[in-house]
Amino acid sequence: MTKEEFLVxxxxxxxxxxxxxxxxxxxxxxxxxxxxxxxxxxxxELHFMLKRKIFFCHRDLNWLLNKYENGEKFYIYTGRGPSxxxxxxxxxxxxxxxxLQDKFNCKTIIQITDDExxxxxNKKLEEYTKQGLENIKDIIxxxxxxxxxxxxxxxxxxxxxxxxxxxxxxxxxxxxxKSAFGFNDSYNIGxxxxxxxxxxxxxxxxxxxxxxIPCLIPLGVxxxxxxxxxxxxxxxxxxxxxxxxxxxxxxxxxxxxxKMSSSKEETAIFTTDDKETVRxxxxxxxxxxxxxxxxxxxxxxxxxxxxxxxQYLYQLLEPNDKKIKEIHEEYKSGNLLSxxxxxxxxxxxxxxxxxxxxxxRKAEEKIExxxxxx
Amino acid sequence: MTKEEFLVxxxxxxxxxxxxxxxxxxxxxxxxxxxxxxxxxxxxELHFMLKRKIFFCHRDLNWLLNKYENGEKFYIYTGRGPSxxxxxxxxxxxxxxxxLQDKFNCKTIIQITDDExxxxxNKKLEEYTKQGLENIKDIIxxxxxxxxxxxxxxxxxxxxxxxxxxxxxxxxxxxxxKSAFGFNDSYNIGxxxxxxxxxxxxxxxxxxxxxxIPCLIPLGVxxxxxxxxxxxxxxxxxxxxxxxxxxxxxxxxxxxxxKMSSSKEETAIFTTDDKETVRxxxxxxxxxxxxxxxxxxxxxxxxxxxxxxxQYLYQLLEPNDKKIKEIHEEYKSGNLLSxxxxxxxxxxxxxxxxxxxxxxRKAEEKIExxxxxx
Numbered sequence: 182m183t184k185e186e187f188l189v190x191x192x193x194x195x196x197x198x199x200x201x202x203x204x205x206x207x208x209x210x211x212x213x214x215x216x217x218x219x220x221x222x223x224x225x226e227l228h229f230m231l232k233r234k235i236f237f238c239h240r241d242l243n244w245l246l247n248k249y250e251n252g253e254k255f256y257i258y259t260g261r262g263p264s265x266x267x268x269x270x271x272x273x274x275x276x277x278x279x280x281l282q283d284k285f286n287c288k289t290i291i292q293i294t295d296d297e298x299x300x301x302x303n304k305k306l307e308e309y310t311k312q313g314l315e316n317i318k319d320i321i322x323x324x325x326x327x328x329x330x331x332x333x334x335x336x337x338x339x340x341x342x343x344x345x346x347x348x349x350x351x352x353x354x355x356x357x358x359k360s361a362f363g364f365n366d367s368y369n370i371g372x373x374x375x376x377x378x379x380x381x382x383x384x385x386x387x388x389x390x391x392x393x394i395p396c397l398i399p400l401g402v403x404x405x406x407x408x409x410x411x412x413x414x415x416x417x418x419x420x421x422x423x424x425x426x427x428x429x430x431x432x433x434x435x436x437x438x439x440k441m442s443s444s445k446e447e448t449a450i451f452t453t454d455d456k457e458t459v460r461x462x463x464x465x466x467x468x469x470x471x472x473x474x475x476x477x478x479x480x481x482x483x484x485x486x487x488x489x490x491x492q493y494l495y496q497l498l499e500p501n502d503k504k505i506k507e508i509h510e511e512y513k514s515g516n517l518l519s520x521x522x523x524x525x526x527x528x529x530x531x532x533x534x535x536x537x538x539x540x541x542r543k544a545e546e547k548i549e550x551x552x553x554x555x
Numbered sequence: 556m557t558k559e560e561f562l563v564x565x566x567x568x569x570x571x572x573x574x575x576x577x578x579x580x581x582x583x584x585x586x587x588x589x590x591x592x593x594x595x596x597x598x599x600e601l602h603f604m605l606k607r608k609i610f611f612c613h614r615d616l617n618w619l620l621n622k623y624e625n626g627e628k629f630y631i632y633t634g635r636g637p638s639x640x641x642x643x644x645x646x647x648x649x650x651x652x653x654x655l656q657d658k659f660n661c662k663t664i665i666q667i668t669d670d671e672x673x674x675x676x677n678k679k680l681e682e683y684t685k686q687g688l689e690n691i692k693d694i695i696x697x698x699x700x701x702x703x704x705x706x707x708x709x710x711x712x713x714x715x716x717x718x719x720x721x722x723x724x725x726x727x728x729x730x731x732x733k734s735a736f737g738f739n740d741s742y743n744i745g746x747x748x749x750x751x752x753x754x755x756x757x758x759x760x761x762x763x764x765x766x767x768i769p770c771l772i773p774l775g776v777x778x779x780x781x782x783x784x785x786x787x788x789x790x791x792x793x794x795x796x797x798x799x800x801x802x803x804x805x806x807x808x809x810x811x812x813x814k815m816s817s818s819k820e821e822t823a824i825f826t827t828d829d830k831e832t833v834r835x836x837x838x839x840x841x842x843x844x845x846x847x848x849x850x851x852x853x854x855x856x857x858x859x860x861x862x863x864x865x866q867y868l869y870q871l872l873e874p875n876d877k878k879i880k881e882i883h884e885e886y887k888s889g890n891l892l893s894x895x896x897x898x899x900x901x902x903x904x905x906x907x908x909x910x911x912x913x914x915x916r917k918a919e920e921k922i923e924x925x926x927x928x929x
Binding site: 366 | 673710727733739751929
């Protein structure tokens with residue numbers, strides 16, 4: 182893979198992702214200011230992840246807003262593959278989901294794909310289910326409304342999921358899966374079948390209510406191939422295609438390429454990291470956009486676009502537009518040093534995590550309220 | 556396909572099946588008299604389907620008997636794909652299962668694969684589920700003990716099935732499925748995945764009891780490829796391989812080639828056919844092993860091996876060994892004419908069906924007792 186190349190599928194994210202090229206490759210639509218203004222009409226204010234194009238492209242958002250404006254409420258569907266502990270990047274779609282839920286008063290379905298992680302990895306199934314329950318604490322901790330939110334765990338809700346998944350499965354050939362995910366004949370049949378499970382929540386409210394309910398899926402852009410397939414099939418089953426809104430990846434601490442990994446402790450800040458761990462990780466590993474020497478930095482300035490600390494602030498930790506603009510200018514002008522930028526980031530991350538961890542501890546006893554029965 | 560060729564898979568049965576060659580092709584073991592005597596030690600008498608080698612080959616029956624003789628009771632697992640109404644051929648494994656259940660006092664699991672039929676055919680899922688409930692009446696009507704028998708419908712019990720199936724699915728590649736079933740890349744992912752669902756009842760009692768329980772699967776030989784795959788995987792999951800005992804096919808009325816079809820009314824006698832329908836079908840369609848003229852028949856005799864009426868009597872309708880031998884001799888010698896043989900068959904079939912249909916009507920209210928909750 183050359184510097185220009187990148188690969189984004191639900192199972193591989195590699196290279197230096199060019200999000201503009203990705204929009205063309207995937208055939209999604211960029212989120213432009215006209216669309217943002219249309220959303221703002223309903224929400225009053227825009228979430229900073231929209232303004233900053235962290236959610237950068239979409240499918241059928243205009244259609245969804247047409248429906249909404251015609252009185253058809255939509256529901257939200259998103260999910261989590263419980264491969265390990267959750268890091269800051271994993272929280273991004275959930276924080277945005279919470280905002281959407283509040284603004285549109287939406288029913289929300291969250292799918293925890295323990296079966297998927299088992300089919301694609303090497304631990305026992307029970308460990309992914311257990312990890313899923315841990316992840317649910319983080320998801321609840323973002324503040325989702327238990328009255329509006331249902332969390333499905335694939336192995337807990339496999340009856341509902343399987344009985345609907347076979348309608349997708351019947352309409353997806355091996356060839357189609359191969360071209361969407363790059364699998365070959367040495368992959369297992371569970372891996373091929375799995376996408377039909379991920380499709381189900383996109384029609385589930387319609388199935389339950391016996392009429393079409395629009396669905397909006399906020400997700401990391403790597404998950405898009407699942408829903409390209411699902412969207413092709415939904416109309417054949419008599420359901421609306423789900424609308425999708427796609428987010429970028431929060432980069433690994435080591436630099437802007439690819440996605441963070443739950444399996445490498447030093448590439449990410451986990452939701453359960455303590456203050457000292459966060460400080461050490463950032464100081465030691467966070468890739469800097471600063472110059473080689475103090476003199477050069479003061480003279481030429483740093484590069485916030487590749488500076489990981491800045492990116493964390495921009496994408497997640499500093500919602501205040503005025504403040505983030507200041508940091509950008511100060512760093513670019515050379516007034517703000519890399520070490521100082523890291524200090525700001527550590528402070529904001531630890532403030533964020535202190536609040537999150539408190540909510541996470543309280544979430545433990547709320548889990549049952551969110552889980553649904555088959 | 557030449558006259559010598561035949562194909563037997565769960566999804567295609569074609570040609571004039573040579574059961575001896577099939578044993579070699581599938582790698583099963585023929586049921587010999589030593590094995591029959593060993594069974595007889597436990598059952599007192601032998602079912603006529605064993606004596607007559609209607610159940611003609613097996614996998615690991617000696618192992619199963621070793622276990623049994625060492626005090627490990629086994630359970631039985633068999634099933635039905637509810638593609639349509641049941642005909643006499645479909646009853647064969649269930650009649651034998653009932654005998655096994657009585658003789659060995661065995662717990663019995665029966666799987667109704669409505670999802671499979673949906674994935675491989677063109678009707679709505681609900682129609683196969685409904686057909687499954689109809690078929691269950693026939694299955695109960697053979698006299699299975701409700702205290703020992705559990706009937707699983709795939710879409711009713713999909714939680715139990717899926718949560719266990721993924722362990723098989725993870726260990727079955729696309730290549731393996733292709734070579735076992737002859738599928739290609741244009742088949743759907745549900746068809747590929749399905750075999751993992753059919754594997755589950757072969758380990759289910761062991762899963763439930765948390766220790767290995769031997770399993771015996773009586774089935775039509777076309778279903779063997781599913782269990783060749785399952786048997787490879789069971790030990791990897793820590794479970795015994797199920798033992799299998801395979802039956803021949805009751806031929807279609809039109810002749811000895813292939814398997815009957817539920818979709819062609821005239822090829823089979825259905826369990827719900829009335830007396831007059833049975834008589835008409837046999838008289839009009841049942842392939843005869845008789846000679847062209849009365850004179851030739853009296854002189855050279857008929858051929859019971861290809862005579863469908865004789866085969867129905869031999870395989871299913873005339874359990875009395877003395878009587879079937881007489882019919883064989885009389886027909887072969889030319890004393891018994893084809894029309895007369897057909898009359899005997901019609902009489903026996905209608906006696907059988909009168910009893911079956913009475914039991915079938917009573918079965919309707921018993922269904923709930925047999926179904927299991929997830």
